[in-house]
Amino acid sequence: MPMGHTATAQAGSGGLTATEHRLANGLRVVLSEDHLTPVAAVCLWYDVGSRHEVKGRTGLAHLFEHLMFQGSGQVKGNGHFELVQGAGGSLNGTTSFERTNYFETMPTHQVELALWLEADRMGSLLEALDEESMENQRDVVKNERRQRYDNVPYGTAFEKLTALSYPEGHPYHHTPIGSMADLDAATLEDARAFFRTYYAPNNAVLSVVGDIDPEQTLAWIEKYFGSIPSHDGKQPPRDGTLPGIIGEQLREVVHEEVPARALMAAYRLPHDGTRACDAADLALTVLGGGESSRLHNRLVRRDRTAVAAGFGLLRLAGAPSLGWLDVKTSGGVEVETIEAAVDEELARFASEGPTPEEMERAQAQLEREWLDRLGTVAGRADELCRYAVLFGDPQLALSAVSRVLDVTAEEVRAAAEAALRPDNRAVLVYEPIEPADEAAEGEEGTDAHEGADK
Template sequence: MANPAPASPRGIAITEHRLANGLRVVLSEDHLTPVAAVCLWYDVGSRHEVAGRTGLAHLFEHLMFQGSANVSNNGHFELVQGAGGSLNGTTSFERTNYFETMPAHQLELALWLEADRMGSLLAALDDTSMENQRDVVKNERRQRYDNVPYGTAFEKLTALSFPGDHPYHHTPIGSMADLDAATLDDARAFFRTYYAPNNAVLSVVGDIDPEQTIAWVEKYFGSIPAHDGKQPPRSGELPDTIGREIREQLHEDVPSRALMAAYRLPHDGTREADAADLALTILGSGESSRLYNRLVRRDRTAVAAGFGLLRLAGAPSLGWLDVKTSGDATLDQIEAAVDEELARFAAEGPTPEELERAQAQIEREWLDRLTTVAGRADELCRYAVLFGDPKLLNDALPKVLDVTAEEVRAVAEARLHPDNRAVLAYEPTADAVVGTDATDDSDASDDTAATEEEGAAV
């Protein structure tokens, strides 16, 4: 049964369907270019894992590219790329997604491929593919976390910000020990529990014929049985603030001193989260931000200073501060300047010009994302899985533009203070060179986005 959603003057047209087996389907036509995007979100991420089996959601994402009943090992990549398309998958705390962008006339191929592995992956899952991808994920961990300067900062700050028994305490990459401990039976049970049509949302956006698309979806997905064995994730609720500063001092082979911190912020999907996003944009996004102007331009105590928001729906979001020092500047100098700027912002709030500029920046980033059919398909799945309604996509930007300066000031006053943060203080080892940056000058939000999602290797 179709439920078309009329397009608003500033929105996109959205049509919803649901198959008998529970698969939720979201369609949006766009005939501007002859391409179509397929996006499939499974409602499973690292927050669904249990102690001793961390990293299984991400490991399984890799296994999904190892073949199924009718597709050989690596065949998914070969067929999509051979048809002129692109594809990948990622895992986060809250979901696992798979996506293809295809020439419009190859849409049926992408739908068949996704349905084949949803319905028949276990036919191809064996010890060989399990061991192969276990090694791939362990190597990914070495490359992105263990063997790069500051590489474990995201993992450490997450663990400090959330209590040990909290579902968000560990990151999607998982631990080496848990990856080694995962068995083929664990993977099979994981698939049966979470990779079911009634635990997924499929979006298709672009140059499509809706009736034909639904007919293909029914043809390929309709016979896959539902599964009711999934348990809801443990509650991620916590007090609004940590209540004290949690600090870890690190002496590592890094190129410069660094101050990194995570602040507990409002849940994604709330007006307060939008206000927090604006606050962090003003304080630490780009070279016009307050912290960059203070630390890099004025004081010259830092070579990079950023503040970004990791939005989380099932737990408090996290604000990520990342400052790399310059020359002989000390962490005490950096921290005093940061606290001074945050206190001033909490007392005075943003200027009208700062608020307007931040809203314009977020608007530009949002519209850039929605410019592509793949971006729209992903956001439709996001709103359907995390918030229950894909049509909320059309309300997202107006809500940000409606936030007031007082709301931005208030969230900063309530949340951006020393008693609500976890801190990593990096000091280089004696033989490290102080005063050079290990990364580029990108802001903290870019680093967070790259770290929070673990992807399949292409």
């Protein structure tokens, strides 16, 4: 198959560059050369996550992440893991609201193997997908839900706050782990239709980063992926836009067997990819990003009413992002005491904004996190895919930090004033109970890693 239109662009940040190409079947390819160490990362993002699912069939995107490791046309059973690990590589996959990704980090001379493996399952997974593998992985995912979410302290939090923050029927109302009932209801034909629709080359971005020969790598990609047919049946995800402010405080109290009282809250914040989102990120970093933050200093160090206090950002492109507040109380401290102190600190920050020192420290912290992500071949491959899938331009990954450093202190203050207010949050309060008093019915948890990944 001919290469078709090949678009190549270059941009740099800190000496990093990336070139872009497109195969005739629609597969987008991003390559970034880096000969510092003799390894390379292969990363494949499919533009499908839990936001693409429909009512009654939640959890299919995450179930598919598992099914993709169950063999394909030329790779039987657990062969994908065995071949990669046998070649000295590492691998995994994750699912979020907005995408599913698969990735390998390989010794340089084994990059071709990783590309062949990814192409084999993209092109021929349906040859290996049968009732046995479907039942096997359905049980694995259900067990994952029990062990990591339903039956652990605070395991309900992410799912409950998401359901509160996004109204019923919204594409982000449910989390990627899915419900037990929907996992049970999914049929083999549901899975096959899902794969045909979303696991197509024109719905994916492939990045290869590290000690590579770009020309040779592109030739391998054309050889293995070029003959996979495209698929045009995908519907766009449902609209996830919402008003900038929730308009009221939503609240739920959970009585569970947990170590301590906890106050958690989700604030509705601007979409990822906007300057306002970067400003909000800086605000949350000053307020709750580590042990030098305002909330840690106030609640843990000064008042000693909490043992931990954090405030972080879940960036989302297709819906408002979420500011995630998480405070674990100390001893018998009432949640009301914590909440009053939090509101006092947020109001002060919305009025005064960050000090020059806080602004400098927050920008340095976000810059360091960005450098850490781009500093490894796997991290850079993932970031290039992220910006290509969610924002249409992988080059934005290489310049992201400059946009954060360009935000002013006044913009950070204004972001806090606009959003960090009581009528713009969903609140979850955990009240401990003794094991003997626990209700018989279990609460459904969620995959916080999957939901908040990246």
